[in-house]
Amino acid sequence: MKCFDVLIIGAGIVGSAVARECALLGWRVGVIEGGTPAGAATAAGMGHVVVMDDSAAQLALTAFSRSLWRAESTKFPKSVEYEGRGTIWVAADEEEMAEVGTRQKVYEEAGIAASLLTAAELAKQEPNLRHGLAGGLLVPDDGVVYPPAAAAFYLAEAKRLGAEVFYARALSASHKQVRLSDGTELTADRIVLAVGTECDLLPALPIQKRKGHLIITDRYPNFLHHQLVELGYLKSAHKVTDDSVAFNIQPRQTGQLLLGSSRQYGNEQPEAEAEMLRRMIDRAKQYMPALEKLSVLRVWTGFRAATADKLPLIGPAAGLSEDSSLWLAAGFEGLGITNAPGAARLLVDGMLGRESAIDATSYLPIRLTEPARLAHA
Amino acid sequence: MPKLLSILINNVTCQVAPGTTVAAAMLLAQQPSRISVDGDPRVALCGMGICFECRAVVNGTSHRRTCQMLCEDNMTVETNS
Numbered sequence: 001m002k003c004f005d006v007l008i009i010g011a012g013i014v015g016s017a018v019a020r021e022c023a024l025l026g027w028r029v030g031v032i033e034g035g036t037p038a039g040a041a042t043a044a045g046m047g048h049v050v051v052m053d054d055s056a057a058q059l060a061l062t063a064f065s066r067s068l069w070r071a072e073s074t075k076f077p078k079s080v081e082y083e084g085r086g087t088i089w090v091a092a093d094e095e096e097m098a099e100v101g102t103r104q105k106v107y108e109e110a111g112i113a114a115s116l117l118t119a120a121e122l123a124k125q126e127p128n129l130r131h132g133l134a135g136g137l138l139v140p141d142d143g144v145v146y147p148p149a150a151a152a153f154y155l156a157e158a159k160r161l162g163a164e165v166f167y168a169r170a171l172s173a174s175h176k177q178v179r180l181s182d183g184t185e186l187t188a189d190r191i192v193l194a195v196g197t198e199c200d201l202l203p204a205l206p207i208q209k210r211k212g213h214l215i216i217t218d219r220y221p222n223f224l225h226h227q228l229v230e231l232g233y234l235k236s237a238h239k240v241t242d243d244s245v246a247f248n249i250q251p252r253q254t255g256q257l258l259l260g261s262s263r264q265y266g267n268e269q270p271e272a273e274a275e276m277l278r279r280m281i282d283r284a285k286q287y288m289p290a291l292e293k294l295s296v297l298r299v300w301t302g303f304r305a306a307t308a309d310k311l312p313l314i315g316p317a318a319g320l321s322e323d324s325s326l327w328l329a330a331g332f333e334g335l336g337i338t339n340a341p342g343a344a345r346l347l348v349d350g351m352l353g354r355e356s357a358i359d360a361t362s363y364l365p366i367r368l369t370e371p372a373r374l375a376h377a
Numbered sequence: 378m379p380k381l382l383s384i385l386i387n388n389v390t391c392q393v394a395p396g397t398t399v400a401a402a403m404l405l406a407q408q409p410s411r412i413s414v415d416g417d418p419r420v421a422l423c424g425m426g427i428c429f430e431c432r433a434v435v436n437g438t439s440h441r442r443t444c445q446m447l448c449e450d451n452m453t454v455e456t457n458s
């Protein structure tokens with residue numbers, strides 16, 4: 001039986017980032033992928049590297065992770081398509097403009113550059129937005145990446161440092177033993193579940209699937225310069241029950257436009273739905289009427305791994321499992337691309353018992369276990 | 378012989394017979410329909426609206442499938458980059 005210091009199950013962007021981080025320590029690393037590496041949520045996602053301030057813990061993790069992306073941005077291969085495009089949060093009316101002011105203060109206190117745009121400044125930055133919008137908040141240091149290529153880069157780095165990849169499904173993972181679908185048995189001191197939305201190895205994982213649709217257009221260079229997100233996005237992304245759509249558009253390096261996004265619970269069918277696509281396009285046209293004339297090349301769906309408090313599960317599986325060899329890096333909802341490098345650091349810090357750059361307790365899986373929840377109630 | 382149509386392909390005036398597709402006119406003029414992401418010039422391939430290789434800018438609108446369009450007098454056509 002082959003022995004490792006750590007076995008990572010799942011080669012999405014999160015598992016790949018964790019693999020590299022572990023390999024950098026000189027550990028013997030094994031990665032197990034049952035499908036295509038980076039072929040699940042990571043292939044479906046938008047690749048917006050963005051600071052979000054839903055909660056203090058989310059702000060801390062996204063800001064930390066974004067700083068890691070930025071620090072490495074000049075070292076990525078071209079395929080990663082990293083661009084520091086910046087985000088503009090678009091305010092439709094005066095009420096949303098008031099919110100822009102509040103957010104700017106939050107960002108400022110956290111040391112995140114963010115500047116107010118008047119209606120005229122917004123129109124100048126993005127001439128294809130309709131007239132009559134109230135303004136916006138420009139967050140210049142946010143970025144855009146091509147997620148599958150970023151994940152492939154992390155995995156290639158891990159392999160270069162000696163990691164071994166097994167292309168088979170893990171059928172069981174417990175007490176330092178992993179059994180693969182091709183009969184291979186592996187052993188390691190630590191097993192990391194970086195399984196995205198798949199909970200069969202640990203049914204106690206408190207993760208729900210949240211479906212999303214995306215649309216990509218043909219190439220229209222210079223049509224768009226920043227990633228634009230409607231401020232109402234926060235309202236709609238927060239709703240835990242209803243289906244929602246929000247205007248969210250990203251310029252790709254090829255000149256293509258990636259248009260998001262929908263959020264749906266309780267729908268585990270991967271099919272693209274005409275009704276959701278129509279709602280997304282209608283919403284987008286309310287902000288950018290000129291989209292009407294562009295042609296769409298492809299649409300697809302993906303599943304976010306949602307948790308009850310919208311924060312990921314990073315750390316030992318304690319509370320969800322008695323097995324002290326199990327570690328989790330899952331539940332990244334709509335921010336797993338952004339948060340992958342930060343999560344990898346926090347997880348490895350936890351394994352080494354080393355202090356982290358940010359307080360890691362908010363992301364520990366144990367917070368979502370019954371006794372912990374009751375204690376907080 | 379019916380009157381020839383006059384169209385502008387990449388700023389050069391070309392005369393074509395009525396009934397000529399825009400894709401055919403671009404081939405006659407030896408102009409690529411589009412430039413791929415990697416910078417390669419492309420021309421019409423399938424001629425029947427499936428492959429999208431013949432996309433070009435027609436009267437200012439980009440990504441028109443030129444194999445599915447007939448030339449009209451005074452049309453402007455440009456390589457889509």
Ligand SMILES: Cc1cc2nc3c(=O)[nH]c(=O)nc-3n(C[C@H](O)[C@H](O)[C@H](O)COP(=O)(O)OP(=O)(O)OC[C@H]3O[C@@H](n4cnc5c(N)ncnc54)[C@H](O)[C@@H]3O)c2cc1C
Pocket residue numbers: 009010011012013014015032033034035036037038039040041042043044045046047048049050168169170171194195196197198201211212213214260261301302303304305329330331332333334335336337338339
């Ligand atoms: C529509 C949409 C838009 C998004 N936009 C953004 C965005 O703009 N910015 C952002 O930061 N995030 C975004 N996200 C979220 C982001 O895509 C995900 O959070 C991220 O990709 C999760 O990565 P992961 O590695 O955890 O999961 P995945 O990519 O799903 O990888 C999990 C892997 O584990 C493997 N696996 C599971 N179980 C087993 C097993 N038993 N044995 C072997 N292998 C197994 C799977 O095959 C899979 O490859 C978006 C998501 C969606 C759906």
Ligand code: FES
Pocket residue numbers: 400420421422423424425426427428429430431432442443444445
């Ligand atoms: S040549 Fe194939 S679509 Fe026009």
